[in-house]
Amino acid sequence: MTDYDVALKKGSMLDSVSFNEIAIKLHNYTGLSVEYIKKANLRVEDQQFQHELLGNEGLVTGRLDVRFSGYAMNRLAEISDYDPMDSYIGAPFVAAFNHYVRAELKYGNGLTFNPSGPGVYGQWDYRHEIPDFTDPQENIYPNTMTALGHAMSYDPNLKVMLNSGYFDLGTPYFQGIYEMHHLPMPAALQKNIEYKLYFSGHMVYLHPESLKLLHDNVAKFIGSTH
Numbered sequence: 001m002t003d004y005d006v007a008l009k010k011g012s013m014l015d016s017v018s019f020n021e022i023a024i025k026l027h028n029y030t031g032l033s034v035e036y037i038k039k040a041n042l043r044v045e046d047q048q049f050q051h052e053l054l055g056n057e058g059l060v061t062g063r064l065d066v067r068f069s070g071y072a073m074n075r076l077a078e079i080s081d082y083d084p085m086d087s088y089i090g091a092p093f094v095a096a097f098n099h100y101v102r103a104e105l106k107y108g109n110g111l112t113f114n115p116s117g118p119g120v121y122g123q124w125d126y127r128h129e130i131p132d133f134t135d136p137q138e139n140i141y142p143n144t145m146t147a148l149g150h151a152m153s154y155d156p157n158l159k160v161m162l163n164s165g166y167f168d169l170g171t172p173y174f175q176g177i178y179e180m181h182h183l184p185m186p187a188a189l190q191k192n193i194e195y196k197l198y199f200s201g202h203m204v205y206l207h208p209e210s211l212k213l214l215h216d217n218v219a220k221f222i223g224s225t226h
Contacts, residue, residue, distance in 0.1 A: 007042065046169035047079035060084060065201025066167040089206065090115070149184035152192060160193045161221045163214060165200040165207075173197055194221070 007014050007022045014022075023037045030037075030044070032052055037044060044052075050063045051072065058075055062068035062085035070084030094115050101107045152158050162180060164173035180193050196217045200207035204214050 051080045064170045152189050153185045159225045163196045165198050165204050168202040170202050
C-alpha cells in the first residue's frame with residue numbers, strides 16, 4: 001500500500017535506484033532472487049512464485065497452500081503444471097465424500113461426481129441480479145462486491161466475518177481485507193466486518209490447530225450475532 005504500490009504505478013518513470021531498492025525489498029519479503037524479480041519487472045504472479053521459490057531444488061510449492069511442495073514436472077517452465085496441495089488431499093477428500101454421500105446419505109448411486117474441471121466450470125452461469133433489479137451482471141469470474149455492499153446498506157445490522165489463511169496464493173489474505181475496505185457502502189458499516197487470519201492456506205481446516213481456531217471463531221461469531 002506504500003512504497004511498492006507507488007513504484008508499480010510509476011511504470012517506466014521509476015528511476016533505476018528506486019527500482020533496485022524495491023527489488024531487494026521484494027527479495028527480503030518473498031525469498032525470490034533479486035535477479036528474477038528484476039527480470040519480472042517487479043511483477044511476480046502467484047503461479048510464477050509457486051514455480052520459482054524452490055526451483056533450485058527441483059520443487060514447486062502449492063498455490064492454494066504454499067506449505068505444500070512437490071517435484072517440478074518441467075524445471076524450465078515458468079509456471080507449475082499442478083498444485084502439490086491437490087496431489088496430497090485430492091484423492092482422500094474425493095474418496096471420503098463419495099463414500100459419505102453414497103453409503104450414509106444414500107445419494108448419487110450411478111451418478112458421476114466431478115470435483116472440478118471444464119465439465120463443471122464450462123457450464124456455470126455467473127450472472128446475477130443486483131439489488132436495484134437492473135439486468136443481470138455477466139462476469140468471467142463472479143464478483144459479489146456490489147451485492148454485498150448493497151446488502152449491508154439495506155440491512156445495517158448484517159454482520160460479516162472474513163476468515164483467511166496466510167499461505168493462500170489463490171485468494172491472498174490481504175486481497176480480502178483490501179476488498180472489504182472498498183465495498184460500495186457507508187464507511188460507518190465497516191464496524192460490522194471482522195477478520196480472522198490463520199497459519200494455514202485456502203482450506204484453513206488442513207492445519208489442525210487452525211481448524212479448531214476456525215471452529216471456535218465461527219461459533220463465537222454466530223453466538224454474538226444471535
